[in-house]
Amino acid sequence: MKKKLKVLFENLCCSVCKNGFEEESITIKRQEDGLLVINLSCTHCGKNFGVAFVGINDLDVKEPQIEPLEVQDGPEPITYDDVIDAHRFIRDLDEHWHEHLPKIN
Numbered sequence: 001m002k003k004k005l006k007v008l009f010e011n012l013c014c015s016v017c018k019n020g021f022e023e024e025s026i027t028i029k030r031q032e033d034g035l036l037v038i039n040l041s042c043t044h045c046g047k048n049f050g051v052a053f054v055g056i057n058d059l060d061v062k063e064p065q066i067e068p069l070e071v072q073d074g075p076e077p078i079t080y081d082d083v084i085d086a087h088r089f090i091r092d093l094d095e096h097w098h099e100h101l102p103k104i105n
């Protein structure tokens with residue numbers, strides 16, 4: 001199975017060290033009917049490319065649907081501008097400030 005999976009990554013190389021991927025680069029995390037969840041990492045530099053979902057049909061590997069390879073970060077960190085914006089918002093509040101609060105029945 002891993003040999004077939006390797007074909008998917010044959011034309012790709014690690015974005016960090018430019019080495020190609022090998023069978024050992026692929027870890028099968030989950031195997032279900034028609035779906036494989038694999039983890040791809042570089043055996044040369046250790047860069048982890050995250051999890052990919054691969055649709056399989058009768059053990060013929062179809063086009064992989066690679067999820068975004070980089071692990072998604074959380075929300076954007078609060079910037080200086082955000083603080084200024086919040087400051088202006090609060091400063092400009094008038095006697096109608098309570099209209100900004102969520103309505104509670």
Ligand SMILES: [Zn+2]
Pocket residue numbers: 014015016017018019042043044045046047
């Ligand atoms: Zn690498």
